[in-house]
Amino acid sequence: MATDDSPHVPVPEQTTLTIGGPTDVIAAVPYLLGFHPADSIVILGIRSGATQVRCLLRCDLADELTAYAAEWADQVAAMLAEADCGSVVAVGYGPARHVTPCVDALRASTPAVGIPVREALRVADGRYWSYVCDSTECCPHDGVAYDVATSAVPATAVVGGLTVWRDRGVIEEFVAAVNGHRRVQMERATVDAERRAERMRQRLLPFGEAALRTTVRCEGVRVVRAAVDAALRGDLIDAPERIAWLGLLLGSIRVRDEAWARIDAAHLDVHVGLWRQVFRHVRTDYSAAPGSLLAFAAWQSGDIALADVVLDRVEEAAPHYTMAALVRRAVRSGMPPEKWEPMTPEWLEEVAPLTGSAVASPAAVPMDPERPIGPGGSGEGA
Known part of the structure; x- marks a missing residue:
């Protein structure tokens, strides 16, 4: 990932994380998600004409997703286009049999909507593999060992008051x-x-x-x-x-x-x-x-x-x-x-005065009439 085009990622509390390479990406993802991912694929949609993350998606990796990787990738590509993303970074956490089909499908789908895959990584056991780099000198077949302690991202995040859950199970x-x-x-x-x-x-x-x-x-x-x-x-x-x-x-x-x-x-x-x-x-x-x-x-x-x-x-x-x-x-x-x-x-x-008949909706979304109280009586089809 070229350092002269590094995305600056806005995260809560106005903290900015500067991402310059794969290790920075890996270090930043937990702060963007709020927890350390496992058996997941994370999609960072980068804003068109800018270097900020426009949308963030995470999906559980499993055999089911692998089987429908093409359909999944088409849906992701459509969402990225709708969000006006200009490029995408993908990070898969898990075995190659789960990550690779999803990344391959994503790289096949996004060009159709004009969104190139800027970087795609697989992360496992303290190593990463890049799907967009063909050089064995910087991306050998057995992966690249990384240490997030060498990245400035964690220190910046901590100074900014950001915290990360250990994993989704804790949440x-x-x-x-x-x-x-x-x-x-x-x-x-x-x-x-x-x-x-x-x-x-x-x-x-x-x-x-x-x-x-x-x-x-x-x-x-x-x-x-x-x-x-x-x-x-x-x-x-x-x-x-x-x-x-x-x-x-x-x-x-x-x-x-x-x-x-x-x-x-x-x-x-x-x-x-x-x-x-x-x-x-x-x-x-x-x-x-x-x-x-x-x-x-x-x-x-x-x-x-x-x-x-x-x-x-x-x-x-x-x-x-x-x-x-x-x-x-x-x-x-x-x-x-x-x-x-x-x-x-x-x-x-x-x-929506208490004695009136109107039902408030801050986003003016059409809703069913309010139902009597009781199980499922939310008035929203719940």
Whole structure:
């Protein structure tokens, strides 16, 4: 990789990592992803006419991907073109039987959309192999030993306050659902919350659906505000009955958006802690809203890896949940968090007053009408 055309990679907290060669690429990838990859192929799409990463993609390497490498590469090429990338760098972590077919397919697909593969590496056992260099002098057949300690990237990243998870498994454990006695408590609390919601519904139905919707929204907003205010004071919600009731009320889009609007840049760690707590405790069919809130707060704080893992979990639970799709699009496109147009509680109250019928959507994405609270009652096909 030519040093006179080295990409300058913007990462969270305005830190810039200068990449001058394969070792710098290998050193930078964990800071871009937020964790050390394994059995993965990482795609860095470089912006057209610039030297900045425009989009970042990671895929698990497996026999299934190898079998459909051509189709996968065509999809990646289309995404790179849509993101206005001018070139691409690919790094595969794993055995040649998994990495090589994917790299070969990528090198065959990207020229069709006018995007050359600038560098393609395979990394394994402390060595790398380049697919674009034919010289055995600098790229011998048995690979090149590398040492990331010789790169300036890690030192720059540390000075910039960047951290890296050890691996994806650690992140998955960090947001894993509670189990054991705590899970039993939550199951009971969830059933009690559903009964409470049904009693509310039966009591208010004679007054019409509008009365029920307004009551749910008002109660939900009250509970969200109390939970956020308590978290800001260092008092994280812990009682199973409170978590279950909050999780159920978040099924209302207006309630969820109240929580979304209160995620502020000055207290992102608090919001990550709060929504991680709720996400880990609620039953799977109530996990889409708190998971999306957690992913958004994590992304805003610069922890793309945490956001990505949580979004995968949300997708499994609710494949069509709109908020998760919006956050996923922002993360995958490489959108800087500060470019997100935030909504405020005041704006939300103006466009979706608690006593009105409108349902707020910060990105104006068409949604189904809001559904009654209960399992899957997100109003977003979740």
